[in-house]
Amino acid sequence: xxxxxxxxxxxxxxxxxxxxxxxxxxxxxxxxxxxxxxxxxxxxxxxxxxxxxxxxxxxxxxxxxxxxxxxxxxxxxxxxxxxxxxxxxxxxxxxxxxxxxxxxxxxxxxxxxxxxxxxxxxxxxxxxxxxxxxxxxxxxxxxxxxxxxxxxxxxxxxxxxxxxxxxxxxxxxxxxxxxxxxxxxxxxxxxxxxxxxxxxxxxxxxxxxxxxxxxxxxxxxxxxxxxxxxxxxxxxxxxxxxxxxxxxxxxxxxxxxxxxxxxxxxxxxxxxxxxxxxxxxxxxxxxxxxxxxxxxxxxxxxxxxxxxxxxxxxxxxxxxxxxxxxxxxxxxxxxxxxxxxxxxxxxxxxxxxxxxxxxxxxxxxxxxxxxxxxxxxxxxxxxxxxxxxxxxxxxxxxxxxxxxxxxxxxxxxxxxxxxxxxxxxxxxxxxxxxxxxxxxxxxxxxxxxxxxxxxxxxxxxxxxxxxxxxxxxxxxxxxxxxxxxxxxxxxxxxxxxxxxxxxxxxxxxxxxxxxxxxxxxxxxxxxxxxxxxxxxxxxxxxxxxxxxxxxxxxxxxxxxxxxxxxxxxxxxxxxxxxxxxxxxxxxxxxxxxxxxxxxxxxxxxxxxxxxxxxxxxxxxxxxxx
Amino acid sequence: xxxxxxxxxxxxxxxxxxxxxxxxxxxxxxxxxxxxxxxxxxxxxxxxxxxxxxxxxxxxxxxxxxxxxxxxxxxxxxxxxxxxxxxxxxxxxxxxxxxxxxxxxxxxxxxxxxxxxxxxxxxxxxxxxxxxxxxxxxxxxxxxxxxxxxxxxxxxxxxxxxxxxxxxxxxxxxxxxxxxxxxxxxxxxxxxxxxxxxxxxxxxxxxxxxxxxxxxxxxxxxxxxxxxxxxxxxxxxxxxxxxxxxxxxxxxxxxxxxxxxxxxxxxxxxxxxxxxxxxxxxxxxxxxxxxxxxxxxxxxxxxxxxxxxxxxxxxxxxxxxxxxxxxxxxxxxxxxxxxxxxxxxxxxxxxxxxx
Numbered sequence: 001x002x003x004x005x006x007x008x009x010x011x012x013x014x015x016x017x018x019x020x021x022x023x024x025x026x027x028x029x030x031x032x033x034x035x036x037x038x039x040x041x042x043x044x045x046x047x048x049x050x051x052x053x054x055x056x057x058x059x060x061x062x063x064x065x066x067x068x069x070x071x072x073x074x075x076x077x078x079x080x081x082x083x084x085x086x087x088x089x090x091x092x093x094x095x096x097x098x099x100x101x102x103x104x105x106x107x108x109x110x111x112x113x114x115x116x117x118x119x120x121x122x123x124x125x126x127x128x129x130x131x132x133x134x135x136x137x138x139x140x141x142x143x144x145x146x147x148x149x150x151x152x153x154x155x156x157x158x159x160x161x162x163x164x165x166x167x168x169x170x171x172x173x174x175x176x177x178x179x180x181x182x183x184x185x186x187x188x189x190x191x192x193x194x195x196x197x198x199x200x201x202x203x204x205x206x207x208x209x210x211x212x213x214x215x216x217x218x219x220x221x222x223x224x225x226x227x228x229x230x231x232x233x234x235x236x237x238x239x240x241x242x243x244x245x246x247x248x249x250x251x252x253x254x255x256x257x258x259x260x261x262x263x264x265x266x267x268x269x270x271x272x273x274x275x276x277x278x279x280x281x282x283x284x285x286x287x288x289x290x291x292x293x294x295x296x297x298x299x300x301x302x303x304x305x306x307x308x309x310x311x312x313x314x315x316x317x318x319x320x321x322x323x324x325x326x327x328x329x330x331x332x333x334x335x336x337x338x339x340x341x342x343x344x345x346x347x348x349x350x351x352x353x354x355x356x357x358x359x360x361x362x363x364x365x366x367x368x369x370x371x372x373x374x375x376x377x378x379x380x381x382x383x384x385x386x387x388x389x390x391x392x393x394x395x396x397x398x399x400x401x402x403x404x405x406x407x408x409x410x411x412x413x414x415x416x417x418x419x420x421x422x423x424x425x426x427x428x429x430x431x432x433x434x435x436x437x438x439x440x441x442x443x444x445x446x447x448x449x450x451x452x453x454x455x456x457x458x459x460x461x462x463x464x465x466x467x468x469x470x471x472x473x474x475x476x477x478x479x480x481x482x483x484x485x486x487x488x489x490x491x492x493x494x495x496x497x498x499x500x501x502x503x504x505x506x507x508x509x510x511x512x513x514x515x516x517x518x519x520x521x522x523x524x525x526x527x528x529x530x531x532x533x534x535x536x537x538x539x540x541x542x543x544x545x546x547x548x549x550x551x552x553x554x555x556x557x558x559x560x561x562x563x564x565x566x567x568x569x570x571x572x573x574x575x576x577x578x579x580x581x582x583x584x585x586x587x588x589x590x591x592x593x594x595x596x597x598x599x600x601x602x603x604x605x606x607x608x609x610x611x612x613x614x615x616x617x618x619x620x621x622x623x624x625x
Numbered sequence: 626x627x628x629x630x631x632x633x634x635x636x637x638x639x640x641x642x643x644x645x646x647x648x649x650x651x652x653x654x655x656x657x658x659x660x661x662x663x664x665x666x667x668x669x670x671x672x673x674x675x676x677x678x679x680x681x682x683x684x685x686x687x688x689x690x691x692x693x694x695x696x697x698x699x700x701x702x703x704x705x706x707x708x709x710x711x712x713x714x715x716x717x718x719x720x721x722x723x724x725x726x727x728x729x730x731x732x733x734x735x736x737x738x739x740x741x742x743x744x745x746x747x748x749x750x751x752x753x754x755x756x757x758x759x760x761x762x763x764x765x766x767x768x769x770x771x772x773x774x775x776x777x778x779x780x781x782x783x784x785x786x787x788x789x790x791x792x793x794x795x796x797x798x799x800x801x802x803x804x805x806x807x808x809x810x811x812x813x814x815x816x817x818x819x820x821x822x823x824x825x826x827x828x829x830x831x832x833x834x835x836x837x838x839x840x841x842x843x844x845x846x847x848x849x850x851x852x853x854x855x856x857x858x859x860x861x862x863x864x865x866x867x868x869x870x871x872x873x874x875x876x877x878x879x880x881x882x883x884x885x886x887x888x889x890x891x892x893x894x895x896x897x898x899x900x901x902x903x904x905x906x907x908x909x910x911x912x913x914x915x916x917x918x919x920x921x922x923x924x925x926x927x928x929x930x931x932x933x934x935x936x937x938x939x940x941x942x943x944x945x946x947x948x949x950x951x952x953x954x955x956x957x958x959x960x961x962x963x964x965x966x967x968x969x970x971x972x973x974x975x976x977x978x979x980x
Contacts, residue, residue: 321912322854384821384853426857432901432912462940469943473897480896491770498893500799548942555947558956561964603978614941 005553010084012560014063017087021046021054026063029079036074061116062299065188070198078188086302088556088616091609093305096312097177105168109177113300117181120169121294129165166291169298174238176304176342181297184229196225233342234298244339303343310625311338313458313617314449318428318435323382329424330435332372333447337361344625345452352542356452363439363446366425370418379420383427433457455625462621463544467516474499475507479516482539487520489536508537516544549622556615563608570601640679643667644688647703656694657701687712687720711762718745722753726763726777731785733766733778769794792886806877808890809922812899814871816911816918818863820852852914862908865891946973 007030015023028044029035035043041051055077058064065078090113098106111129112118123129172178184192200206200221209217238244311334318330340362350356373379425447428435434453439446460483468476481497482488488496494504511517522534567574576582577598582589586598646665647657655661659676662668668676680701683689687709694700704712712720725742726734740750754777757763764780768788778784786792793804855861863871869887872878891909894900900909911918942948946969947956956962964970 382853384855384859386856386859423856427854430857430901431903432898462942465940466942466948469939469948476898477893477896480898484896494799495889496892497896498793498799498804498890500801551947551953552942554953554956555942555945558947558964558967559945561958562967562970565965600978604974607974607977611941611945614944616941618941 003550003553005550005557006081006085009088009553009557009560010079010081012557013087014084016560016564018057018061018063021050022058022063025051025054025058026079026084029064029077030081034076034078036076040077057116059186062185065186065191067187067191080188082302085619088612089302089305089309089620092309092613092616093300093302096305096308097172100308101168101171101175104164105172108165108168109172109300112178112298117297117299119295119297120292123169124165124294169292170238171244173234173292173298174244175339176233176235176244177301177308178298179234179301179304180232181299182230182232184226185232185299192226192229193222196222196229199225232299232301235339306344306620306624307341308338309620310344310451310455311335313621313625314435314454317433317454317458317461321433322427325377325379325382326424326427328377329369329373329379329421330428332369333364333425333436334449336364336368336372337449341451344455350455350545350623353456353540356456358450359452360437360439361449361451363441363448365441366418366422366445366447369425369447370421373417373421375417379417379424383423455621458621458625459545460541462618463541463548466548467511470514471507471511471516474503475511475516478504478507479511479539482517482537483541487536487538489534493537515547545622549619552615552618552622556612556619559608559612559615563605566601566604566608570597573597574601636675636678637682639667639675640682640686643679644683644703651703653703653705655702656692657703658694658698662701690724711760715757716753718743718749719753719757721745722750723757723762726757727779729778731778731782731788733768733776733784733788735771736775736777739777786885792880792882793889803878804890807872807882808894808899810872810875810877811868811887811890812894812911813915813918813922814868815863815900815909816913816915818861819855819910820914821855822915823851823853850916852916862903862910864908865906868909946970 007027011023011027011030014026024044024046025040028040032039032043037051037055041048044051046054055064055066059066062083063080065080066075067078068075090110094106094110094113097109108123108129111123111126115122169178184195187195197218200218203221206214206217206221235244314334315327315331319327322330345359422445425436426438429437434450436447437450439448464476464479467479477497478493478499481493485492485496490501490504490508494501497504499507508517512519517537517539520536520538521528522536523529524532524534573594577586577590577594586595590598643662643665646667647655647662650665651657651661659673662676662680663671668679680689680691684691684701688704688706689701690704692700692702712723715723721743722739722745725739736750736754739745739754740747743750745753754763758765758777761780763777766776766778766784766788768774768776770787776788778788793799795803865884865888868891869882869884872887873881888906891900891902892906895902895909898912900911902908903910913921946967947953950956950967950969952962956964956967958964
């Protein structure tokens with residue numbers, strides 16, 4: 001994540017969200033990496049007051065790591081690029097939370113995001129989180145961009161609900177979307193690791209060890225200690241029956257939350273859900289009304305949210321090739337898996353292609369899924385019959401299916417329902433995507449998802465999209481051949497791709513210029529004559545992914561820079577619209593032309609920010625999943 | 626038989642009888658080992674020396690071809706009388722060249738390789754080749770892999786796929802139109818078999834959908850045809866032999882295509898994201914249903930502006946102006962190419978927003 005363009009982008013994001021002071025400190029730290037306060041003051045040319053205020057606030061936002069060294073007692077500051085980058089994803093996250101847990105939860109999440117981290121007791125006092133309060137605006141308007149603002153504006157329709165804060169916090173915590181802040185989280189990972197190592201090494205029992213054994217013990221101890229220190233997981237106490245709070249009833253009565261709802265709108269119009277968006281919370285409170293600890297400090301758990309967002313990408317993939325019903329079954333599976341998945345992958349970096357082991361998700365029993373899937377969902381209408389021209393039954397399942405399709409159709413028949421869900425999942429397990437895979441665990445049918453395989457697939461798809469858009473479908477075919485077969489010479493490549501030499505050479509040359517394919521020379525003798533050399537074309541997805549990732553960062557910062565430029569162009573006009581008397585009363589104070597201009601500006605801004613969010617999706621695929 | 630005795634004249638006689646017996650009792654390309662010949666019970670007392678004399682005389686008459694079988698054992702093959710006659714008329718050099726060319730069978734041999742193997746001088750070799758070609762015993766062939774090499778093979782053989790490049794090459798050049806038409810046909814054929822077409826007048830089925838949720842049935846009635854995927858493990862997907870048969874019967878190909886050629890094409894279609902191979906390439910399933918395939922193929926000849934929809938879904942990079950920018954690498958704030966002075970953003974914004 002440390003590269004020129006990533007740094008540029010992070011600095012821009014910090015500046016856009018928090019203003020110039022933060023940006024100055026952040027970019028200074030980025031340039032010099034690790035600085036003590038006097039040095040930082042020297043390089044940033046800020047006054048003591050500004051610097052101390054700025055640093056304190058930035059630490060609260062986790063934008064800066066600080067570490068007080070044992071040796072000299074000096075505190076060093078270091079930028080946290082990851083946290084800065086996640087600023088760009090806030091809109092997406094809030095949208096997701098709103099879909100999953102309702103508007104109030106999104107408001108709460110936005111508040112926590114805006115504060116960096118927040119004490120539960122403090123959240124209680126905030127007016128915008130109180131029930132019965134007038135519409136608040138702009139708590140973090142400028143900080144979080146438009147999406148947030150809309151949600152902030154919209155949430156007042158729920159204000160008649162009784163105190164929602166604690167149940168909602170609990171729901172967020174049990175889903176793992178927020179977690180407890182630990183001291184160690186304010187230090188960079190490397191500092192924490194060194195600290196932990198030091199602590200382990202100073203233990204008397206470790207001191208007696210020597211050589212290899214010592215290394216092993218230290219390594220092991222460091223990992224466990226780090227886990228212990230960084231762990232802020234809140235889900236443990238709050239899950240019941242493997243389900244987080246707030247999730248259960250929705251599945252039980254089959255009413256889905258937003259993503260389902262959207263897909264079901266066409267055929268489930270009569271289900272009037274809007275009123276009960278948040279009803280589950282009172283319902284669930286029945287046995288357990290204890291509020292969250294007031295002293296606890298919580299923050300957003302981006303790792304977990306990445307898991308959830310990644311699942312959404314998988315759903316999109318499933319939607320490409322299957323029916324809405326199949327998608328819905330898949331969603332249920334993914335959600336059950338999400339509850340038990342803490343992060344997208346174990347290693348910090350994405351492993352190289354081919355060196356990546358498969359990592360299966362937690363297996364989910366088919367029976368559990370059956371309970372989860374909406375009983376009113378029509379499962380039979382979207383899969384064709386097993387046999388159309390051939391009446392011969394080859395799988396011996398015919399009788400079962402017959403009863404499904406034929407006699408008992410009311411869905412009350414549990415085994416047939418299970419079988420249907422199994423059918424849908426089998427459909428998903430087929431190539432090309434292999435979205436699911438079946439496992440037998442002690443006689444029980446369970447379903448899992450091969451996350452690494454799918455994440456790889458997503459990455460390849462992104463790259464293939466780019467190649468197709470830039471070089472056309474012929475290039476895509478060539479790339480896919482090279483990817484499947486490895487290194488090939490021109491002749492073999494032609495035989496497989498069935499392309500005329502002329503086209504093939506053209507497309508290979510242009511892709512080589514673009515850096516997507518490369519040529520390896522294998523001389524047949526020591527003289528390395530061109531005529532006695534074999535030339536092999538190859539496609540290295542890892543290398544291309546890295547360069548595309550850099551390009552994506554760059555494109556994101558270009559969009560943001562352009563936005564700033566556009567804003568400067570309209571500076572005077574925009575200042576007028578933001579005047580306190582004009583704001584909110586645009587109709588009254590602005591002329592017709594100005595109103596059009598304002599509209600145009602708003603859509604322009606939305607478009608550019610939307611583009612940044614789309615680019616962020618690519619970054620997520622190539623870096624985070 | 627025994628009365629004939631091991632005299633010189635009878636060797637040729639015995640050889641002739643041996644030859645006839647071989648011709649009658651074995652297929653023409655049988656590889657004869659010593660046991661096979663002794664097994665014919667023509668050589669008295671299994672006299673090996675005699676057998677060797679016989680075979681040598683046959684080899685001299687060009688009726689047998691001497692070969693080296695497995696484990697360096699001697700082996701022979703019979704040559705038909707007409708061919709032998711041809712060969713007998715050749716000069717020793719010519720016969721040498723002929724044998725070398727014969728040995729490479731359908732794959733043909735490069736002129737230089739003949740020279741290496743025969744050790745003949747180039748001018749002699751050229752003369753031999755010319756005379757052999759003149760007698761139309763051999764022919765020159767065009768190899769796709771090495772277009773610049775002059776290759777020869779026996780006149781009565783058809784070049785192998787390696788030489789011609791398979792069915793997809795016409796005179797050593799890839800026949801694009803032919804490939805595209807066959808590919809289109811295959812895609813459509815596969816797609817017809819890999820989607821379940823809901824019959825329009827399927828009373829109970831539609832009713833069932835309606836009871837479950839009214840909206841869906843209404844939506845689908847509007848569509849002309851509805852296709853459903855088959856469940857996993859469905860056995861009705863087309864196989865390679867089925868498709869080969871379908872292509873050959875369809876009349877779109879002038880030559881009969883083999884299964885290998887069709888497999889080659891099917892693999893290409895898989896790389897094109899049009900088909901999906903299941904069960905290790907045994908059966909194929911199409912990605913799109915027949916309606917989509919049809920409309921896509923109908924659209925193609927008209928123009929490429931409509932071809933955008935059948936691309937993969939776009940992503941952030943392909944949409945943003947930066948994704949297409951030719952000077953993206955040079956772009957830097959404050960530089961000659963900069964986000965402020967960028968000439969792609971404005972048209973892009975205008976196009977997207979429509980003002």
